[in-house]
Amino acid sequence: xxxxxxxxxxxxxxxxxxxxxxxxxxxxxxxxxxxxxxxxxxxxxxxxxxxxxxxxxxxxxxxxxxxxxxxxxxxxxxxxxxxxxxxxxxxxxxxxxxxxxxxxxxxxxxxxxxxxxxxxxxxxxxxxxxxxxxxxxxxxxxxxxxxxxxxxxxxxxxxxxxxxxxxxxxxxxxxxxxxxxxxxxxxxxxxxxxxxxxxxxxxxxxxxxxxxxxxxxxxxxxxxxxxxxxxxxxxxxxxxxxxxxxxxxxxxxxxxxxxxxxxxxxxxxxxxxxxxxxxxxxxxxxxxxxxxxxxxxxxxxxxxxxxxxxxxxxxxxxxxxxxxxxxxxxxxxxxxxxxxxxxxxxxxxxxxxxxxxxxxxxxxxxxxxxxxxxxxxxxxxxxxxxxxxxxxxxxxxxxxxxxxxxxxxxxxxxxxxxxxxxxxxxxxxxxxxxxxxxxxxxxxxxxxxxxxxxxxxxxxxxxxx
Numbered sequence: 001x002x003x004x005x006x007x008x009x010x011x012x013x014x015x016x017x018x019x020x021x022x023x024x025x026x027x028x029x030x031x032x033x034x035x036x037x038x039x040x041x042x043x044x045x046x047x048x049x050x051x052x053x054x055x056x057x058x059x060x061x062x063x064x065x066x067x068x069x070x071x072x073x074x075x076x077x078x079x080x081x082x083x084x085x086x087x088x089x090x091x092x093x094x095x096x097x098x099x100x101x102x103x104x105x106x107x108x109x110x111x112x113x114x115x116x117x118x119x120x121x122x123x124x125x126x127x128x129x130x131x132x133x134x135x136x137x138x139x140x141x142x143x144x145x146x147x148x149x150x151x152x153x154x155x156x157x158x159x160x161x162x163x164x165x166x167x168x169x170x171x172x173x174x175x176x177x178x179x180x181x182x183x184x185x186x187x188x189x190x191x192x193x194x195x196x197x198x199x200x201x202x203x204x205x206x207x208x209x210x211x212x213x214x215x216x217x218x219x220x221x222x223x224x225x226x227x228x229x230x231x232x233x234x235x236x237x238x239x240x241x242x243x244x245x246x247x248x249x250x251x252x253x254x255x256x257x258x259x260x261x262x263x264x265x266x267x268x269x270x271x272x273x274x275x276x277x278x279x280x281x282x283x284x285x286x287x288x289x290x291x292x293x294x295x296x297x298x299x300x301x302x303x304x305x306x307x308x309x310x311x312x313x314x315x316x317x318x319x320x321x322x323x324x325x326x327x328x329x330x331x332x333x334x335x336x337x338x339x340x341x342x343x344x345x346x347x348x349x350x351x352x353x354x355x356x357x358x359x360x361x362x363x364x365x366x367x368x369x370x371x372x373x374x375x376x377x378x379x380x381x382x383x384x385x386x387x388x389x390x391x392x393x394x395x396x397x398x399x400x401x402x403x404x405x406x407x408x409x410x411x412x413x414x415x416x417x418x419x420x421x422x423x424x425x426x427x428x429x430x431x432x433x434x435x436x437x438x439x440x441x442x443x444x445x446x447x448x449x450x451x452x453x454x455x456x457x458x459x460x461x462x463x464x465x
Contacts, residue, residue, distance in 0.1 A: 028081065030078050032087065033078060034074060037073040037464070037465055038464070039463065041460060041461070041462050043068075043166060044459055044460075045456045047170075048456065050063070050456075051451075055445040058452070058454060067166050071117070073092075076088045076089075085124050087121070088122075089121075089137075090119045091118040093115050119135050120133050120134060124191075130190065131190070132190050133189035133190070133191075136185065139187070139246070140203050141267030142179075142180055143250070144252045145267065146313045146324070147324035147369065148178055148326045149163065149324070149369065150315040151382055151384075152409065153380065153383070153425055154423045159423060159462065161386045161408065162177055169454050170452070174388075175367050175369065177326040177328040177368070177386075181309050181330075181333075182269070183208040185205040185206075187204060187246075189203040197253045200249070201252070202247075203246075204246070205245075205247075208244075208271075242334035243307055245271060246269065246270070248267070248269040252265045260318050262315070263314065265313050265314070267312075268310055269309040271306060305332040307331070307332045307334060309328065311327070312326075321374055324372075325368070331363065363393075363399060365390050366388070366389040367386065367387070367388040371385075379414055379415075380413045380414075381412040384410075385406070385407070385409075386406070394433050394435055394438055394449040396449070398435070401435045403433050403448065404431075405432075406431075407428070410426055411426060412424060420461075420463050422459075422461055423461070424459050427455070427458060428454075428455045429454050429455075437450060
């Protein structure tokens with residue numbers, strides 16, 4: 001009897017919501033519809049020449065390399081009759097790679113190269129109040145960065161001399177003008193409507209490794225292989241991240257000046273460096289937290305400055321011509337891009353370094369990319385030059401001494417059909433350590449402190465679906 005009454009009540013309730021006073025207004029709105037898309041890049045690079053003597057970064061490396069880069073996008077959206085668009089976006093970085101075991105304090109964790117790069121939902125009314133996003137996404141500075149390979153031989157930021165996707169040249173560093181400061185951490189993001197060609201963007205990310213959870217007590221602790229805290233509902237200052245509370249802002253202008261189409265951007269990102277509680281500390285129950293500045297390898301206060309990234313770029317299209325340029329400055333990046341070589345602070349009688357310290361507060365990197373292309377029918381020809389200045393990476397006691405990396409590229413692409421292109425490029429790279437050689441106490445070769453150059457002939461294919 002009880003089951004029958006419950007069933008009857010459910011039918012009555014369903015009738016009220018469908019036909020009664022509480023019924024919803026009839027609508028032609030449709031739910032979110034999913035579709036799949038993506039990109040696949042593959043290529044082969046053959047070195048015409050490269051420095052490969054003992055001590056060089058290319059020593060005992062193959063003169064031919066084959067690489068691929070595969071992105072799968074899961075996209076869903078719908079636009080309602082009130083003008084609001086709702087959608088979801090997920091991007092999977094899919095590589096074939098063997099699983100590996102990483103030893104952690106709690107056992108073993110499997111790792112491979114297949115990861116979700118972006119995953120967020122959004123609501124927007126572009127003409128009225130703009131767009132809100134919530135989830136894992138690059139910050140607005142990186143999202144709007146323009147001029148990055150815009151005019152190169154292939155017109156794709158994932159290929160070329162200023163890319164982190166496919167790189168063949170054997171050098172200690174590579175040039176890349178869209179550094180991902182918050183690691184696509186879970187964030188709140190907002191873009192204003194476009195007014196007179198101008199659009200602003202803002203984002204806030206509490207913790208670059210936080211936000212992913214399977215239940216209470218895990219949020220903010222899934223920050224890598226060395227989780228520091230297992231309780232609590234917000235990101236922990238004791239996890240193995242080095243900064244938190246990332247903010248980002250961007251300004252973009254898009255417009256036309258006569259026959260010229262132009263886009264310009266300026267953007268900034270920063271985060272709060274941890275101090276007082278080092279990422280290397282595990283605090284015992286009831287014990288007091290350590291005091292003082294962040295202490296890394298005995299260098300008091302050497303990693304206390306907040307990381308910052310500045311970016312400015314533009315792209316100009318005039319008929320078949322396309323010109324682009326992008327500049328980015330990164331400073332005080334904690335354990336991040338190209339801060340790997342510690343600064344030597346003591347040497348023995350033989351001249352070998354015996355003591356080191358990381359002084360990322362004093363490290364500033366500047367990278368610029370300039371590219372030009374000409375398109376005629378299915379053929380696109382282009383040239384590109386990028387330069388990077390990387391302070392402190394050679395190990396020299398003068399941390400302001402910057403190593404210089406130049407990459408020059410010429411090439412072209414042929415569009416076989418919609419979404420399918422064949423690309424050929426010749427790349428030359430010149431790495432100048434810009435200072436004396438600093439030997440390491442371990443006896444290992446210091447590739448950051450030695451000049452290098454290489455030339456590669458590259459053939460690639462690009463497929464979009």
